[in-house]
Amino acid sequence: MVQRLLSPGEIESLDHNTIPRLVLPQPGVLFSARAARLRQLAAGGVPGIPAPESLHGYLLLMAALADAQAKIAPATIPPLPSLDAIETALAHNMPPLPVSGPRPAGWRAVYLALLDMLDTSGQPQLAAVLQDLRALPEAELEGCADAVLAEFGEGINPLHAPFVAAALQVLWTSHASQLDASRVQPPVTGALCPVCGSHPVASVIRIGGQAQGYRYLHCGICASEWHMVRVKCSCCEKNARIAYQSLDQPEEASASKAQDPSRVARAETCDDCHSYRKVFNQEHDFMVEPLADDLASLALDVLVTEAGYARGSVNPLLWLGSE
Template sequence: MADFLRFMGHLAEAQQRTLDSQTTPVLPDAEQIRLCKAHGMPPLGTQTLQRDSSWREGLNTILEQVAGQANAATHAAIARIQALSETHLEAFADRLLSGDYADLDLAAAPLIGAALQVYWVRLATALEQGEFPRPDVHTLCPACGSLPTASVVRIGGAEQGLRYLHCSLCESEWNMVRIKCSHCESTKGIAYFSIEGGDDAVKAEVCDECNSYLKILYMEKNMAVDPIADDLASLALDILMDEAGYQRSGPSLLLFPTAQDA
């Protein structure tokens, strides 16, 4: 895993530099934001928001920055992305955002996913607090409507012991009570699995009602837990849950199911 995680570290650094260097993309107008809020809809919904071209500029910046650290397979993936027309790249992004991974170039997907994350983080941080609705659906991100990658149980102050789901796309976090399935909201048949002798800051929260799991991270066990990084670093737990017959309920945009199997 070392080489993979090291490359993901470079990718995250490239994301941060891209985030810092670019200006805010085009936000939905005030009327759209008002309507979304009135109807409890995410203002930055992946299916409704018109992406501007800055996400593709961000993608180019990311690809240039990680090329120096990429192995041969990743170099080939970078070249395939750079050869895509704007239309094909937008279609790739649409499929990635709607969870339609069949026949998708899964080696290229994390690089495109990384650029989409940067774009949506910039959108989410540009909105004011009062512009987000109180969502009707608690299992999807209130900012962009995406599924969570994992959840985090926080420590300190008013947030002590509270659990937050972490968006797979825009990195927003939203509160959900503990011991409740983050997929079907059942409170029955919830169990926690971890790797014996492994990192007890990362567990799989399993629901027997919908046969799914999502990882849950505990800051009281490790202050520095990170839902995106520690999700990637605990791939062994995904393999065990898969062998036990549970489906993962939320994606990582930096690692895809078939790629995991490989």
């Protein structure tokens, strides 16, 4: 049966109240799934995302970091900001857990717990880095956290930043998981996370239930996912000049339309703002994990940036530093 494709205007006019508008994270499940996906990517087990061999060691290191996040997440249930602060934010369509402004003082305890867990992970190559991370002066540690949350890479230490980001992820996902999704209001711009105000790291086409076939943006800090129609640029929100770029795949790899490796990871480019963000499609790979897949698909970044497009946001687990 041939289905008629809806026009952009028809898609915009659909009643989206029947689909999950916001999906809050489940920290324990999230980090465990991310660790497993990173190992699968490092082993070359994802045909649609052929991670280069030079990246395999880093993917395995980030898998160990995600394992540590998963282990400390159940014990990391920090109190939410005051009810008054949350209510005020919701009343003004502002993120209830903003990454801007003062951080919860307990974040440093989460950071140290993460380092302690990594100490027991059997990763001897981390010993020197963990020693440096523990010795960071408070001002330098807080400055690194500021830079991570602001996505400001200039001057940041690329060795320290992923570990600082990982601690912040544990804190913010734990906070986000305690919210009532039905009360969180969409912000003025759909290009920012309605929970914490961060940029999405990537978008993902979900499958199953009411979310079947819908596109969600995935927050790199709190891991919340919010719906955005598939005809919009997730950076400037225009929809007239959108295109999709993907890596070439062997002909035999695309034999099945239901499991097409060329459609697992694509870059959505916009000729209005000249930016791009990746789209990962669960319809073609059930195990898609946006942050892990984004990290492993650097070849796609190279392809698109060489074509003149700028990346829309950073991946919190990869900082290249300033040149």
